[in-house]
Amino acid sequence: MKISDVSIEVIEREVPDTGLDSDLGRFSGTVEQGVLRIFTDEGIEGNCFLGEFRKGSTPLYNPILTVLKPELVGMEVAKREWLWSRLGVLSARKGLSMSAWAPVDIALWDAAGKQAGVPIHELLGNQRNEIDAYATYPPRHIDSAGYVKEAEEIISRGFKAYKIHPGVMETDEVVKMVSMVRERVGPTVKLMLDPNCGYNYRKAFDVGQALDGNGFFWYEDPVPHFDLDAIAELTRRLKVPICMSDQSDNQFYWGANALRTRSNRLVRGTAAKLGITGLKKLCSMAEGFGYNCEIGTAGNSLMNIANLHVIYSVANCDFYEYWMPADAHQFGLLEDIVPNDEGVITATRSPGLGYQIDWDYIEKHKTGTLA
DSSP: OBEEEEEEEEEEEEEOOOSOOOTTOOOOEEEEEEEEEEEETTSOEEEEEESBTTTBSHHHHHIIIIIIHHHHTTOBTTTHHHHHHTHHHHHHHHOOOHHHHHHHHHHHHHHHHHHHTSBHHHHHOOOOSEEEEEEEOOSOOSSHHHHHHHHHHHHHTTOSEEEEOOTTOOHHHHHHHHHHHHHHHOSSSEEEEOOTTOOOHHHHHHHHHHHHHTTOSEEEOOSOTTOHHHHHHHHHHOSSOEEEOSSOSOHHHHHHHHHHHTOOSEEEEOHHHHHHHHHHHHHHHHHHTTOOEEEOOOSSHHHHHHHHHHHHTOSSOOOEEEESSGGGTOOSBSSOOOOOTTSEEEOOOSSBTOOOBOHHHHHHHEEEEEO
16 A cells, blocks of 8 residues: 555644643644645545644644655555654754654554554554543642642542643742642542653752652653753652653653663653654563653644554553643544543544544634645
8 A cells, every 4th residue: 555645734723721821831822733644545544633732733744745745655654664764864864853753654554554444553462452541731820729629620530640730830839739739639549740841950859859758650851851960860869750751852762861871760752753653662662671651642632542552552651641621632533532430541443543533623624735
């Protein structure tokens, strides 16, 4: 099955206001995103949504259509590993980013699954058919009381795990907040903290001691991903596992260096930067060293579904990251990812990515087609 054409449907949609103006932005208003369409000579189409609700997809159009499309047209859909091997050259010589390649890889997997008549997690090698989700919001509170109320909402919806994004709160308030949240949710709920690489070493260590005292499950991206000395020292001095890194562009090679140096205890990846091919590689590499690879949000419905297919194919990932409000990142499907009353997500049995695009929605919100 060969690729015959590649195009992008451009849409505009409204993102609901998520609350606090923070270091990550407010996340509201109009965002432009795309629907990638990879056509084949067998009439099978592979799809992926482009961009995420914070940044949109405009920077991805040109590299997909001018750098990747010439590589793709005439290529067998099955040659995904060949395309992976081309990334070094395409990145160094043509400026291709992982974020532009990743949705292309996902769409190729979608087409392959549809051709085979099975979901992608079966092509990858199924390990399980359900996964616990942890719930999280972007930073939207300025004090402990706000996060206690957020925790109450999350546990009331059946989730057994909650990740806190503390934003720019001062150290003393973060320390106070994590203790108050732990007291409110009790000892069995898994808790994580993610400052989005926003702390220096001293603040990261002081907050980390509070996490140790409250039995947190992991401490995600406390310091910049390039501050390897700080990461290693935090791993040495704290009990809570350090989970890195959402911030690096090439999470596969960053993860390889983390595993080689033992700088942190958990590696992190997402289909938004690694596609399905690279994310599966990162999980397998981590497995060889006895590490978990915890998979982070990918920013839109189909890329998050790609995350799920990899999760179902590996044993060394404990959770799916479920961002709220869901309307921020969920759009354009007839049915989307919905955890059950216990916060569990069950694997699709349908071919490819396994979720149907709502083409009426796409047409209604479309502003143009790029080819």
